[in-house]
Amino acid sequence: MIRLQNVSKRYKTAAGIRTILDDVSITFPKGHSVGILGMNGAGKSTLIRIIGDAEPADSGRIIRDCKVSWPLGFTGGFQSNMTARENARFVARIYGESTDYVEQFTEEFAELGKYFDVPLRSYSAGMRGRFAFSVSLACNFEYYLVDEALETGDARYREKFRRAFEERREQASMILVSHNEQTIRRNCDMAAILYDGKIEMYDDLKEAMRFYKLLQTRAA
């Protein structure tokens, strides 16, 4: 379970103070994968970074009683002058996993071939995504925080990752941020909508989608 209690987050920008989260309280129940819907710039990525403790909130508490992954996304995480192998071992060490196991699993699952021993800076976005997902799968998290990144990589690899994830659905849940309804429908069984600093949880995916469409048309 992950619970946010009265969490607020604001940014000072040139255009004034932007409120991303305004006294938000929400619970992500165990065993459910939650998709977070929100328009561009609503603060979805910030939200997932706060959930993953990669960024502090201004106020409020965040309670995590399980093993939460780092926010998986395009940016963040890996040092680009280190090879995939070194990065994998680094991740294993900081999460207290067996370095050999993580290294081996990642090497097999990511299918990067010779590139596994090449510094990450020469990777394409798709390869980086593949690597990030493989390492995180090797670590056996209970919560995977995914930031849009499911759309990277080719279709075959996306499918492979989804199947691997499906297999461990019993132990692992996902919090997925996306503005793509398709991605959320395929991976999640609940959805939350982030809008104007507030967040609303929907048990029913269909209802969330309907409401999200409504929001989009109203905004446009």
Place this chain on the structure above:
Amino acid sequence: MSREVSLESTGEGQGFDSGMGASAAEAQPGDASPLEKSIEWSDIKGALVTQSRVIHALIMRETLSRYGDHKLGFLWAILEPLLMVTMIASVVSLMRGNSSESMPLVPFMITGFVPFFMFRNTMNQLKNAVASNRRLLGFPQVTTFDAIVARVLLEGGVLLSVFVFMLSMAYLIGFEFRVENPLGVLVVCLCLLLLGTGIGFVLATLIPVMPSVGQVSSLIFGRPMMVTSGLFFTAESVPEPFRGWLLYNPILHLMELMRSYFFYEFESPHGSWFYAGSWVVGTFTFGLLIHQALRRRAIVGL
């Protein structure tokens, strides 16, 4: 008030909620009232376990990136002080015969240069500690503090080994010396390391925000420090009034103390523990405070 709450609850990287694996194992899923959870020993232990795991991982990474790529990597750590000592020692012995205040020349030089490098190299390494680990700071449990501490430990370890290695080599080659107070020598080394760490904390957090600080610091701490810190002379050999001026430099005090502890033949009236110690404690505290105040901006500022 809000600041307090966020410090406590979001756990700031190493905090108690983010003890990751360790605290996750202890907390029951669906705990009746996790909201009222107070800080317990198991939380502290979990945080310490995470911290040491992270620092271990960072040290491994630093070792690999510094010494792993090229085969000569580790050799260079020894080669630099070795070249310096050989060069300066030969110049000095040509100039004034083979003695410096009755201390054997080569050990005298080694006890100057290597400990000084403990200050200078540590400081230089810390300059980029935050910048070159920026991406890894994206992991919630990796903090700027860890990145800095990892470099200090690595640098201290390497230079301590270099120190022991060079002294043994000098002894084997035939320079007779006996260490008067090894513990004192070690403490002085530690003080130099801490002095470098204190300034390093400031530089590591300030440079990402104000890059010009880096240039100014190399101006002050580069050559001028090396020339005035008594690496190749004793305070006694400098005439007044210059000696008084040089003795404002705490490193000169530490060098005097170092030689007094090292050689039976030498006791310095000039090395003051109080003066040097105040600098060390002051610098270190100042460094930690600056780091605490600016670390968020240091990451964003990159």
